[in-house]
Amino acid sequence: MSVQRLTVAGLGLIGGSVALAARRADPHVVIRAVDEDPHTLAFALREGVADEALSTREAVTAGWFAPGAADLVVLATPVPVTVRLLAELGRLGYNGIVTDVASTKSAVVAAAGRATEDGAEYRFVGGHPMAGSERSGVEAASATLFNGAYYVLTPTGATDMAAFKVVHEFATGLGARVISIDARDHDEAVAVVSHVPHVTAAALVELASSRATEVGADLLRLGAGGFKDMTRIAAGSPELWTGICMDNAAALSAGIERLSAVLEGFRRSLDAGDADGVRAWLTAPADVRKSLPAQWVPATSRLRELTVPVSDRPGVVGIVTTAVSRAGCNIEDIEIDHRSEDTAMLRLVLTDEGNAEALMDDLRDRGFDPSITPLEEA
Amino acid sequence: MSVQRLTVAGLGLIGGSVALAARRADPHVVIRAVDEDPHTLAFALREGVADEALSTREAVTAGWFAPGAADLVVLATPVPVTVRLLAELGRLGYNGIVTDVASTKSAVVAAAGRATEDGAEYRFVGGHPMAGSERSGVEAASATLFNGAYYVLTPTGATDMAAFKVVHEFATGLGARVISIDARDHDEAVAVVSHVPHVTAAALVELASSRATEVGADLLRLGAGGFKDMTRIAAGSPELWTGICMDNAAALSAGIERLSAVLEGFRRSLDAGDADGVRAWLTAPADVRKSLPAQWVPATSRLRELTVPVSDRPGVVGIVTTAVSRAGCNIEDIEIDHRSEDTAMLRLVLTDEGNAEALMDDLRDRGFDPSITPLEEA
Numbered sequence: 126m127s128v129q130r131l132t133v134a135g136l137g138l139i140g141g142s143v144a145l146a147a148r149r150a151d152p153h154v155v156i157r158a159v160d161e162d163p164h165t166l167a168f169a170l171r172e173g174v175a176d177e178a179l180s181t182r183e184a185v186t187a188g189w190f191a192p193g194a195a196d197l198v199v200l201a202t203p204v205p206v207t208v209r210l211l212a213e214l215g216r217l218g219y220n221g222i223v224t225d226v227a228s229t230k231s232a233v234v235a236a237a238g239r240a241t242e243d244g245a246e247y248r249f250v251g252g253h254p255m256a257g258s259e260r261s262g263v264e265a266a267s268a269t270l271f272n273g274a275y276y277v278l279t280p281t282g283a284t285d286m287a288a289f290k291v292v293h294e295f296a297t298g299l300g301a302r303v304i305s306i307d308a309r310d311h312d313e314a315v316a317v318v319s320h321v322p323h324v325t326a327a328a329l330v331e332l333a334s335s336r337a338t339e340v341g342a343d344l345l346r347l348g349a350g351g352f353k354d355m356t357r358i359a360a361g362s363p364e365l366w367t368g369i370c371m372d373n374a375a376a377l378s379a380g381i382e383r384l385s386a387v388l389e390g391f392r393r394s395l396d397a398g399d400a401d402g403v404r405a406w407l408t409a410p411a412d413v414r415k416s417l418p419a420q421w422v423p424a425t426s427r428l429r430e431l432t433v434p435v436s437d438r439p440g441v442v443g444i445v446t447t448a449v450s451r452a453g454c455n456i457e458d459i460e461i462d463h464r465s466e467d468t469a470m471l472r473l474v475l476t477d478e479g480n481a482e483a484l485m486d487d488l489r490d491r492g493f494d495p496s497i498t499p500l501e502e503a
Numbered sequence: 504m505s506v507q508r509l510t511v512a513g514l515g516l517i518g519g520s521v522a523l524a525a526r527r528a529d530p531h532v533v534i535r536a537v538d539e540d541p542h543t544l545a546f547a548l549r550e551g552v553a554d555e556a557l558s559t560r561e562a563v564t565a566g567w568f569a570p571g572a573a574d575l576v577v578l579a580t581p582v583p584v585t586v587r588l589l590a591e592l593g594r595l596g597y598n599g600i601v602t603d604v605a606s607t608k609s610a611v612v613a614a615a616g617r618a619t620e621d622g623a624e625y626r627f628v629g630g631h632p633m634a635g636s637e638r639s640g641v642e643a644a645s646a647t648l649f650n651g652a653y654y655v656l657t658p659t660g661a662t663d664m665a666a667f668k669v670v671h672e673f674a675t676g677l678g679a680r681v682i683s684i685d686a687r688d689h690d691e692a693v694a695v696v697s698h699v700p701h702v703t704a705a706a707l708v709e710l711a712s713s714r715a716t717e718v719g720a721d722l723l724r725l726g727a728g729g730f731k732d733m734t735r736i737a738a739g740s741p742e743l744w745t746g747i748c749m750d751n752a753a754a755l756s757a758g759i760e761r762l763s764a765v766l767e768g769f770r771r772s773l774d775a776g777d778a779d780g781v782r783a784w785l786t787a788p789a790d791v792r793k794s795l796p797a798q799w800v801p802a803t804s805r806l807r808e809l810t811v812p813v814s815d816r817p818g819v820v821g822i823v824t825t826a827v828s829r830a831g832c833n834i835e836d837i838e839i840d841h842r843s844e845d846t847a848m849l850r851l852v853l854t855d856e857g858n859a860e861a862l863m864d865d866l867r868d869r870g871f872d873p874s875i876t877p878l879e880e881a
Contacts, residue, residue: 255725275724304724317714318726322707322733328765329700330788332758336695345795346653346682347633347689347696351736353795355700358729360792363785370781374773380710381770385763387706392759395752403748407741410708414738417723417731 126151126298127291132195134159134181134210136169138258139226140201141266143299144174149268150298157195159184165263174263181210190217192246197295200225203365204372208236215245222288224252224295228315229372230279230308238283248288251279251308253315254301261362269300276301279308280443286469289442290459303456305446316376321384323366324377326359427477428457428500431484433493437461437469445471448487453479474500504529504676505669510573512537512559512588514547516636517604518579519644521677522552527646528676535573537562543641552641559588568595570624575673578603581743582750586614593623600666602630602673606693607750608657608686616661626666629657629686631693632679639740647678654679657686658821664847667820668837681834683824694754699762701744702755704737805855806835806878809862811871815839815847823849826865831857852878 131147133140136158144156158175160166166178179187188194190213198219200207204227211233214223227233230251237249256274258265276296280289296303306314333345333352345352370377394402431449435441449456458474475481481497488495509525511518514536522534536553538544544556557565566572568591576597578585582605589611592601605611608629615627634652636643654674658667674681684692711723711730726734748755772780809827813819827834836852853859859875866873 257729277725313714314725317711318723318730321710322730324766324769324785325703325707326729326733326792327785327788328762328769329703330792331765331784332699332762333695334788334791336691336761345696345791347655347692351635351704352696352700354732354735355704356788356792356795357732359788361789363782363789366785367778367782370773370785371776371778374776378770378773381766381773383714384706384710385766387709388702388759388763391702391706392756395748395756395759398749398752400745400749404741404745406709407702407705407744407748410705410712410734410737411739411741413712413723414704414708414734417726417734 126154126295128154128197128295130155130157130195130197132157132159132184132189132198133175134184134198134200135202135206136160136162136165136174136178136263136266137201138261138263138265138270139254139256140199141169141174141263142256142268142270143199143201143226143254144169145266145268146271146299147295148173150300157184157189159189160263168263174266185213185217190214190219192218192220194219195221197221197291198223198247200227203227203368204229204232205368207233211236211240211245211249212243214247215240215243218246220246221248222291223247223249224292226252226254227372228253228319228369230277230311232372234279234281234308238281241283248285250284250289250292251281252292252296253277253279253311254296254299255315255319256301257361261365271296272300274301276303277311278303278305278446279311280305280446281308282440282443284443285439286437286442286461286471289446290461293456293459297457305443305450305456307447312373313376316373316380320369320373320377321380323358323361324370324381325384326356330356330359429475429477429481429497430500431473431475431495431497433471433473433488433495434464435469435471435493437463437467442471444491445473445488445493448491449473449475449479449484452481452484452487454481454484455479504532504673506532506575506673508533508535508573508575510535510537510562510567510576511553512562512576512578513580513584514538514540514543514552514556514641514644515579516639516641516643516648517632517634518577519547519552519641520634520646520648521577521579521604521632522547523644523646524649524677525673526551528678535562535567537567538641546641552644563591563595568592568597570596570598572597573599575599575669576601576625578605581605581746582607582610583746585611589614589618589623589627590621592625593618593621596624598624599626600669601625601627602670604630604632605750606631606697606747608655608689610750612657612659612686616659619661626663628662628667628670629659630670630674631655631657631689632674632677633693633697634679635739639743649674650678652679654681655689656681656683656824657689658683658824659686660818660821662821663817664815664820664839664849667824668839671834671837675835683821683828683834685821685825690751691754694751694758698747698751698755699758701736701739702748702759703762704734708734708737807853807855807859807875808878809851809853809873809875811849811851811866811873812842813847813849813871815841815845820849822869823851823866823871826869827851827853827857827862830859830862830865832859832862833857
């Protein structure tokens with residue numbers, strides 16, 4: 126990995142797993158961990174999660190965020206802490222690359238932008254690994270947590286091309302598959318596929334539990350495997366999820382409103398005794414759900430190389446990589462060949478998924494002159 | 504098993520699994536299967552699911568529902584078919600025991616009552632094994648489907664004590680754990696722990712899918728393990744679930760309305776920026792969900808014997824066994840010792856779960872004179 130000096134701030138399930146997976150990808154990487162909990166720091170040192178471990182105050186004093194002190198800082202803290210650290214890293218003069226793992230991105234991306242305006246010298250790329258567990262804390266961390274998971278990066282008009290390449294390579298090295306998405310689009314999407322489902326799972330448990338209290342019987346005993354599967358995530362940390370819900374309140378609220386409207390549509394058919402309507406309503410999601418792959422299987426052959434001549438300025442990598450993800454294509458590798466002071470050839474190795482023709486049209490519409498060729502197998 | 508001649512009508516996932524589990528419990532049981540699909544019948548014979556297999560019409564002609572033709576008939580058909588068969592078995596003079604596996608019970612229990620009024624000679628005990636799978640059909644059937652699952656029996660004022668004992672023993676032999684509940688209470692309970700969750704899973708898929716269509720991107724790729732766990736049941740057979748929803752329409756509709764109200768309460772806190780309210784709302788279900796046991800572990804020691812002198816008339820077994828289940832106690836075994844023409848001693852072997860004192864008070868309030876003693880271990 127090009128990242129040889131890694132600092133992880135916030136050693137919970139995700140931060141701990143980032144450290145463990147980075148170590149698995151490259152045993153030579155030097156890992157520093159920052160956390161406020163002495164037990165977590167002791168655990169991290171004892172179990173080899175990190176080579177060095179300090180509190181934030183100690184890390185600042187030790188110069189861990191000084192210029193040149195790390196190749197990559199991963200902020201794996203709650204959103205409000207991440208926002209504060211982004212400002213602090215700027216003030217401390219850190220000038221490497223920074224990424225985060227927050228499950229909502231708009232606030233963090235905006236904070237990084239403000240830090241840059243205030244003179245921060247680091248280069249930021251927002252990230253969100255789509256992996257988790259109902260367990261939490263560094264004790265639950267695992268080197269394989271990201272295997273086969275999607276890992277969202279949210280480049281903006283200000284994202285540095287070389288920094289994006291480093292974070293892309295880092296995330297891929299953790300075992301994940303990278304998707305590029307605009308931060309706001311990301312937040313609306315995770316509201317629908319993650320935050321609304323979590324709240325709904327909690328609501329289902331609350332409904333069953335309150336009904337059980339009313340009838341004075343242990344209804345929950347009757348929950349078969351389906352109920353347990355559906356509500357497993359409701360056991361997740363209320364503290365963590367309160368933060369996520371508040372950070373993504375607008376999109377979450379809109380998602381719940383839409384879910385209620387979908388349920389209300391079903392209830393109208395049901396109350397009207399309309400079996401055909403009920404059947405049609407159930408059939409569409411059954412078909413969609415059946416078509417979901419159990420897990421991503423990495424492509425091993427039939428790679429393609431997309432080459433795009435670009436001006437080497439911030440923003441280009443965001444436009445190109447989000448276009449690639451939008452077309453359903455997957456970026457295996459990124460190369461940047463500089464041709465002159467301000468022009469470069471962006472080379473993306475893509476797997477054979479997605480709609481390459483739509484991608485080419487999209488890029489041409491945006492003023493690029495892309496070309497794509499099959500890669501010979503090694 | 505006291506059931507030596509078993510007839511299963513309807514050889515889907517549940518009917519097929521009943522046959523396989525009964526065979527595993529007792530290799531000597533003779534199993535007849537009735538189904539309308541020739542491929543299912545051929546599969547059942549080829550794979551040893553049944554010893555004989557016929558269509559309903561052929562089974563009637565062959566006298567499979569004639570007086571004395573079976574010890575137990577299990578109706579594992581959709582509710583409308585089950586209701587029809589209950590009437591037909593009465594007309595054909597079948598005089599053994601009948602149970603069913605429908606996931607809603609009120610309509611079936613009422614149909615059995617009507618058949619009895621019309622002169623049916625069989626003894627009926629309603630049942631619902633709380634086990635399933637997103638797969639369907641006899642090919643998905645398994646001898647272990649009921650292992651550790653709850654199996655609801657719904658005795659009424661008309662339920663014969665000896666028939667209840669046979670069906671209880673049969674369900675226990677399948678690997679399940681029996682709970683006695685009134686049919687209407689059961690239907691309200693499963694609406695909350697099974698039917699509302701199923702519809703909600705479908706609604707979550709519909710929401711994500713329609714949102715993905717709007718933004719022209721493959722949002723569903725972002726669904727991590729939680730989304731997949733929550734929506735797995737949405738892949739279940741729309742045909743089967745349309746029947747279940749229509750059969751339990753009133754309780755399901757009321758459950759959805761309550762779920763929407765619970766979600767609306769959350770949304771109010773969220774929209775108001777009330778983090779404490781959001782945290783409190785998330786904490787209660789997280790605690791409840793964490794307390795749910797992963798699976799029932801059979802008790803192996805500390806059994807208790809509950810003895811209740813009763814008059815040997817229908818209805819008594821329903822009153823006593825539903826009181827036992829209401830108190831959270833579990834019936835391992837039932838014995839009925841007849842003392843005279845119309846009095847008997849009901850002996851229930853209970854595990855050490857539940858509130859035995861509350862049970863004793865409840866039974867005394869209902870005019871019984873129960874006693875309970877620890878059983879010595881064998």
